[in-house]
Amino acid sequence: MYRSRKTPLAITLLLCLTLLLSACSTGGTGSPSANEGSQKPTNQIAANNANNTDTQSQMKTVTTIKGDIEVPVNPQRVVVLYLMGDLLALGVNPVGISSIEEGAAFASELEGATSLGAFKPDPEAVTALNPDLIIVTNEEIYEGLKMIAPTVYIPYDLPVEERMNMLGEILGKEGQAQEMLDNLHKKVEQSKEKLEQAGILDKTVTIMESNKGSMAVMTGLGYGRGSQIIYQYLGMKAPEVLQREIENARNDATSKDVSYEVLPEYVGDYIFRSSFEGMVDLSDNSIWNNIPAVKEGRLIDMSFGLFFYNDIYSLDKQLDFIVDNLLKTAE
Template sequence: MKTGRRSLTLLLVVILTLVVAACGNNKNAASPSATGSASPSASESSTPSPSSEPEATTKKIKDGLDREVEIPTKPEKIVVLGNMGEVLSLGIKPIATNDYYLSKYGTDRLAGVQSIGGDEPDMEKILALQPDLIIIPSYFKPEVLDALHKIAPTIATKWGLLPLEHLSVIAGWLGKEAEEQAWLAQYAEKAAKTKETLKPFNLEGEKAIVLQFWSKAIYQHATTVFTPLFQDIGFVPTEAQAAVKETAAITEEAVVDYAAEAERIFILVDGQADIDTYNALKSTAWKNVPAVKNDKVVLVDSARWNDYSTAAMEWMLEDLVKLIK
C-alpha cells in the first residue's frame, strides 16, 4: 500500500508539472515581448515594399493662351518659333527654328539648327523633323497653331510678359528650374561687373530716355523693355520716359520736349539709313536738345536691343561697355 501511495503521489506531481508548463507556454504565446511587438520578425521585415510607379513621361500645363496642353516631361526634339532667348538661356538647343532667329542668333549659338522657313512656318519641314514639342508666341494665327498642334504638342508663350517672367514660365514647363537659377546668377554677376567697368563714367543717377527709329518712324518704349539700363546700371528715367507704359509713335517735333530733361539718349537704329536720319536731325530739329548738344546720344543696334529677351539683356550690357564714352 505504501508503494501504491508513493506511485500515486509521483503521478500527481508529474501531472501538476505538465499543467503548469502548459499554462506558461500559453501566456508567452499570448503576450509577446516589447521588442517583438515593436519590430516584425526577420521574415516580415524582409518582405519587399510595393514597387514605385514608373516616372511619368508626360504632364499637363496651361500655356499662354490658357489652353491645357499635354507635353513630354523631358522633350528632346523642340522646334522653337518664339522666345528663343529664354530657351537658349535655359541651356536648350532646338532642332529647328525660323530664319529670323537663325539670322539674329547666328551659327555660334544655333549651329546645326535647321530652318523651317520665314514668317510662315513650313509644315512639311516641321513634320519631317518629327519634333516632340513646338514653342510659339501667342500671337500666331489660330489656324497656324492648329496645324502645328497636329504635328506635335504646341505651347504658346504669353505675349507681353517680361523676359524674366518668360524665363520662369518656360523653365517650369520644361523642368529647367535649376538652369533658370544658374542663368540668373551668372546674369547678376555680369551686370555687376559691367556696372563696375562703367563706374568711371558716373552713369548711376544720370537721366535717360530711349527712342527707336523703325520703318521711317520714331517710337518710345516703356522702361521695362530696358531693365539693364534702368535697374542694373542705374540710369534714371526722366519723368516723361517713366510715364510711357507701352510702345507708341512720337513725332520728330515732340521729341524736343520729350527729351528736354534727358542727360543721355539711347536710340535704336537699323542700318545706315537710320544713322543718316539722326545725323540730319541733330543739326536741324534736335540741335538744341541738351543730350544732342552735349554729344550724349548713343546709337545702338536695334536687332540686339529690341529682341525683348534674356539674350537682349546680356547684349545691352555688352554694348554699353563698347559704346559709352
C-alpha cells in the same frame, strides 16, 4: 539457352536508346549551365531597348496659360519661335526656329537649325521636322501648330524671370534656369555699382528708333531695344514726360511717335538709338544736331539685331554693350 540470353540484350539496347533520347531532350530544353550565357545578352538587349523606348515616350503634365499639357520629359526635337536664346541658355539646341535678325547675339549658335520664317510658319514645314515639342509666343500660331506635337504658348512680353521658370519646368531644367537668372541679377548689381561710381546711374535715358518724318520713342519694357536692361534692371529713368508712361505700360510692347519739332522735350541725358540699314539719315537735321545729348557725344547707336530680342542670352549681351558704352562717355 540461346533465347534466354537474347532477351536481356534487346532490353539492354532499348534501355540505352531511351536514355540517349532523354539526354538529347534535356539538352534541347536547356540546362542552366549550358544556356545562361547565350540567353543573357539577348535578354539584356531587349531590356535596354524597352528602357530606351520608355524614356523617349515618357510624358509629364505641365500647367500653361492654355491649361495642362502633356510634354516629353526629355524632348529631343524642339521647335521654338523667337525665344531661341532662352533655349540656348538652357543647353537646348532647337531643330526649327524663326528667322534670325542679323546681328543677334545667338546667330552663330543656331547655324544648323532650320529657319521657319519671320512670321507665321508653314505647318507642313514644321511637321517635316518631326518635333516632339513646339514653343511659340503667339496665340494664333499656337492654334495652327498644336495638332502637330505638344505645343506650349508663352507670351513674348512675360517678364524674363517668369518665362525662364516656365521653360525650366517644361524642359526639366529648373536648376539651370534659376542659375541663369541668379547670374544675370548678380551681373546687374555689379553693373549698377560701376555706373554709380562713374556718376551715370542717376542720368536720364531715352530709347528711340528713326521713322520717316518722326521718331519712335520707347514707352514700354516689352518693346525691346534695350528697354528692359536700362529701365528695369539698371533702374535708370527716362525724362519725366516719358517716365510716367513707362511705369504705366510696364511690360507692354509700346512706343510713341514723336515729331522732330518736339523731340528735344523727350530726350534725356543719354540717347540709345536703334540703328539699322536704311534708317533715316539725320546728319543734316538741325533740330537733331542741336539736341545736347547728340551734340555732346552722348548718343549711342545700338544694333537693331542685338537689341531686337529679350531672351536671357540676348539680355546678357545687351547689358555688356549698354554698360560699356555708358562708361566710355565718362572717360
